[in-house]
Amino acid sequence: MMRTLILSSLLLALSSCILLVDDEPRQITVTDPQPVPIPSPRPDTYTYSCNGGRLVVSYVDNNTVRVFYDNAFQTLTLTRVTPLRTYVGGSFVWELDRNGLGTFRVGGTLVRSNCRI
DSSP: OHHHHHHHHHHHHHHTTOOOOOOSOOOOOOOOOOOOOOOOOOSSEEEEEEETEEEEEEEEETTEEEEEETTEEEEEEEEEOSSSEEEEETTEEEEEOTTSOEEEEETTEEEEEEEEO
């Protein structure tokens, strides 16, 4: 009798420790990460200190900048927003990353790099 009582108590105590597990695996959906566009600076004029000299960039609106280079303003238009914000006008290219670092190219040649306000 004592043995039956101990076994019953043990079963009752262990029943709270039973873990129910679902045998069917869940479907997991994985999606490709979407690129995050880099916001443009507020419309204003900024002087960047760069490797290679200073560069004055005027943000006219969300799609246009004017870069003062070679004693004249060059007008560039936004062509890409990720992974870099890229403005192009003729042979001039101004690129700005999400950390605010810019590069300026003329005819494919890097003339200013590590540009920061």
